Amino acid sequence: MEQESEKYKKVLEILRNSQPVLDSTDDIENEVIKRISKINEPRPNLLNLIDFLFGWVYIGWVRNGLITASVILVMFFIWQQSIILKRIDLLSRQAIIENVETISNPASEVERGIMMYKLSGRRLPSRNLTISEKQMNQLLDSVNELQTKYKDLIKLIEDDPELKSSIEKKLKEHNQKKTKI
């Protein structure tokens, strides 16, 4: 302690002996008092908050890291939204079904079934069926016969435009009824 006070006294003595030449000591004194009083003044809260929140901007790696993260986030957002918009656009181009009521088409299903049966050499699948092979063959022969007989009828219809349009109208009505069911 004694050593320290000795040193302090020596420093004071040196400073006293080497005083600067001052022209306006009053001005200097005033300025010093003003600055000291300013340091002791309480700082506004907002500035404190800004310093607290944005202290990281002075730390290089944190600043760069956060800026990079922001850029990645923006790019990811743009990429994701563009993909979604593209997909939605594709969907909007798709045909919209007005009539959501589903209808079956037994005629085309049966026609297809008969075609497969024919292709497989008239073989019935090995499971319990309510119809025998003989009955199935009879049915097929009848269909073939009807097809042949109806050829003449269809030719007759094709040759008569009035009859053709009338039958087409009836068929259209028939299909519309089916849709309603």
Place this chain on the structure above:
Amino acid sequence: MRTKSFKFIVSLIILLAVSCDEPETVVTNYVHPDGSVTRKIKMKSIDGDINKRFKKSDIQVPFDHTWTIRDSFELDKKGDTTWIKQAVKEFRNIDELNLAYKTDSGANRNFSRETGFKKRFRWFNTEFRFSERIDKELSFGYPVNRFLNREELLYFYSPESLKNDKENGADSLKYKALSDSVKHKTDNWTAKNLVSEWIGEFAKLTKDKADSGISLKYLKSREDEFVRIVEIDDKQLDSLWKNGIVLKEFVGEANALKFKSEADSALSLTTNKLLAEFHDYSVRIVMPGKLIGTNGFIDSSQVLLWPVKSDYFMTEPYEMWAESKVTNMWAWIASGLFLIFVLTGVIVRIIKKG
């Protein structure tokens, strides 16, 4: 005209000859964000017999007494009655739904069907994918897209209501021609599948038999010839097959005699697969949030529709899928705040530096 008349005749004959007990069924899956599914089945029948109507074994999808059921009926102008049964059940997750498919004793119990659900967190959105898949029937068939072009494929997979509207709408001639083209090409596709499947099965059955000289590659090289025979005349094919002429032509006389039973077994297997008794129905899916992708048909209220027919999964698995997204509002707000924070920090630094 000719096709229409033929369809009408055939349907009339079949309707008179075969009594069809299966109801017209539409299955609607309401998918929830937590993966649970509310399934609603709407069945319509015109069968007047209460004992035959809505028999469990005739219904196309899993259904039992655990469902909440509501019965009603509709009367048309003529006084004909359509009976309606609506059933609803909550499935906690797709495992429960898949278990119902596995233990199904309904009309389509022999077909392997399963559902899938995926939920993916994508920060700004959460994406959902729901699918119903039916396994393919044939092991050696050809994909239908090798036979139909894009427009024809779209028509092929279209619901009957849409086909009907188009065939009776403004471009009726165009769509009738398209319909005929699809029919012609799918007939050829079926014939090719029949032959290809038979070849595959026959090659499998004879593979381990020593010195048979019948290889899959050899049989495949003569596939088109075989298809032409199949397509010519069914009666002729029947007699040619029974007399062993077809087999002799393709595998030689010695092999034809030696492998007659294998050839018949292969044909029987093929026939069973090709004429598998599948009862058609329709599937609808309602997804959570906004729809972003699907391979189904959409109505104006974003409800999706798929017809389910045996042709669709003959050679390839038939997957009906839909994808949707739900916006994560909290992620949007958090991201916005973060960007404002970083931007403000940068501005503060610039000001202080200045």
